[in-house]
Amino acid sequence: MRWTEFFIPTAKEAPADAFVASHRLMIRAGLIRQVVAGAYTYLPMGYRVLRKIEAIVREEMNRAGAIELHMPAMHPIEWWEQTGRVEAMGDVLVRLGGRGDDWRSRTVLGPTHEEVITEIARAYLNSYKQLPVNFYQIQTKFRGEARPKSGVLRTREFLMKDAYSFHSVKEGPGGLDETYQKMYDAYCAIFSRAGLPYVAVEADSGPIGGDASHEFMVRTDAGEDYLVETDDGSYAANLERAEVLAISNEGDGRNESLKEVHTPGLSTIDDVSAFLKCKPAKMIKTIIYEANGEALVALVRGDHQVNEAKLSRVAKVGRVTPADPAMIRKVTGADVGFAGPVGLKARIIVDQAVSVMHDGVTGANKTDYHLTGVNPGRDFAVGEVADIRIAVEGDRARNGRPLQFRKCIEVGHVFKLGTKYSVAMEATYLDANGKAQPFIMGCYGIGLNRIMAAAIEAFHDGKGIQWPMSIAPFQVVICALDVREAEVMSTASRLHDELSSAGVDVILDDRDARPGVKFNDAELLGFPIRVTIGKRGLAEGIVEVQERRGGEMRKISPSEVKNALRNLVHHLDNSEPI
C-alpha cells in the first residue's frame, strides 16, 4: 500500500473532549471518527486493526470447534419478554419505537443474542445426539448505555464475538464444563496472540445463572473495573469476588460494659462516629436485607461495605435486596438508622471482621439511641460468621500476601448459563429415554473494539501508539525521504513490492513531505517497524531499520533488508510460532 493512495487523516492536536490515551491517539492517528455519543466510524486504518483482531478471534474459535453463523441485530421483543429481560435490561435494551402495532414497536436491537440463539436450538436441535454444539458470531451489538465514555471503551454500538454452547450434560465428554474450558483456553490464546497483557479472574456469576464465570481483564487506569491481586500474581479476582484473609482478634479480654447513649437524629456512620468521637472502624454497621420475603441481617464494620453477592451466596438465598423502611421498623422496632444486633430477632450473618471486634458501637434498636461497649459473643450471638464484605486497601489475600487494587477493563467473559434461557423459552431436546430436557448452556463474549483500545492503553508513549505486531494496521512502514530522487524511490518501491509478495503488510510513505512529518506520523500510527530510505543512507550503501518499541537503529544493505525484515516481523509476532 502506498500512503498517497490510502486514507490517513492524522492530526497534530486531539479534540479537547478526549481524555483517555486510547481515545486521543485513535483520533489523532485517524483511526476513528465519532458520529454520535457512543458510536464511531472506523476509518480505513482503524478498520484494518479491527479486522486483524477479528481474524485472530475467528481462527481461535474455529480451532476450538465453534461454528460461525450470523444473527440479526433486529429481534422480536416477544422473545425478550419470554425470558423476562425486557424488564431486566431496562433502558439498556434499545427499542425502535413506532406507533401502535407498527412493527417497529415490536422490534428491539440486540444487546446480546441468547434469545435468538436459543430459538435456533429450539427449532433445530431435537436430539441429545446432536449435542454438544457451540455457535458463534462476530456481530454488532446495541446497548443503550446511560453514559458512553472513554472513546471506544464504552459505546452504545460495538463489535462483539459471542458464542453459545448447548449441552445435554454438565460434566464429562460433551458437557458444558468441557466446552467452558475449551473457550477459556481459546480466550487465553486470543489475548496472547493479540499481544495483550491480560489477566483471567474469577468473576461473580450473579444471582441467576451458573456456578462459574471468568473475566479477562487488561490493566489500565482508563478502565472501569477493579482487579484485586497480589504482587506476585498468586491471586487475582475481580472486586466483587475477591476474598480476604480473616482479621485476627487483638482484644485483651478486658471489655467495657454495654452502655446506651442518646444520639438524637444521628443515623449515619459518619454522624455517630463524629458525635461519639470514635473511628468508623469501631462501629458495627447493621444492614437489613430482604431475601425470599424474610429479613436477613448483615453485620459489617463501619468502614466496610457489604458485598451483596457474597452475602447471598453465604446465606444460600437467591438474591438479597435492601429491606424497605417498613420491614426495617418491624424488625428493629426503631426508625431507619438505629439498627443493631443486640436483642435482634432475625437471621444474622456476621462478617468475620465484626466477629473479632471489641467495644464496638452500634444502633440500640431504639430511635435516637446507640449502644457502646458492644462485644460480639457476649452481647449478641455470633452464629453465622463469614466473609461478606468488599475487600479494601490493606486487606490480605487468603495466602497472606497484601492485596493491590488496579483499575482494569474487561475484554472477555466466559459464563456457564445453565438452563435459564432454555427453560424460559421452552427449548428442549429429547434425551436417550425420549424425555424432553432443557438445554444446558454456556455463553462466551469478547469485545473486539475494546481489544483495540486496550492494546493502545497498554502500549503507547508520548509520541503515539506502539502496536503489537499481530494487530498493527501495517507491520512495516517504509519512509522514503527525498521522493524526487529516482534511486530512493526505486529502492523503496522495490522493497515494498518484495515485502508485499513475501506476505508482509507494508505501507510506503511516498508523500512529498519533510522527514519530520513522516517520522512523526509513523510513530503516531505505531507501526512496529520503520524502514528509512534516503539518499544519504544509500550513498553509504545502507537503509535504516528501527523498531517502534525501541532498540538500536540498524543499518542494513538494501540487498539484505528484505530477508532481515521478514525475520524481524516473524520474530516480533507472537501470533504465530517463530
Add this chain to the structure above:
RNA sequence: CGGGGCGUGGCGCAGUCCGGCUAGCGCGCCUGCUUUGGGAGCAGGAGGUCGCAGGUUCGAAUCCUGUCGCCCCGACCA
C-alpha cells in the same frame, strides 16, 4: 437520572461578562516559487446560517426564553 462544563470553517481556540464596522488567530487545505534526515519559508487564496428555534433591540456570536447535542464526575451496567 443527579452535579459540572462546552457548542464559533476539517482540528485547536479568541471574541460572549459590558450588544455596534465586511467575525478573528493558529493548524490543516488550494496556487506559485524556494526548501528537503525530526512537524519548512515567502506570497496569494478558498472555506463559517457563530448548535437550533423564538424573543428583546435601530442593531445579537454577545442579552432573555426554550430546545437539541457533546464531554467530565456520580448513579447504573446482561
